[in-house]
Amino acid sequence: MIFDEDKPKKPVSHEIGSDLSFLSADELNARISLLEAEIARLTEERQRKEAGKRAADSFFKPKV
Structure with a gap:
């Protein structure tokens, strides 16, 4: 039986409030x-x- 914690988690592409200073302009555009x-x-x-x-x-x- 597979449990939820055994499943690989997707990497976070963007975290709200994260430090953006290390990102390039292209990376910022992608985000x-x-x-x-x-x-x-x-x-x-x-x-x-x-x-x-409404319905x-x-x-x-x-x-x-």
Whole structure:
């Protein structure tokens, strides 16, 4: 049986608040691209959840 702690962990590409002074301009651009892609992914997921909530709210809306 495989336990979660036995699985190799993915290396962290960027840690919020980390020291950026040792990175080159190209490395900073790569991190910016990574973070922009993550923001887009988060935004899409938020929109899906909001749409689901709106659908549920309209379905369960009390009839007056």
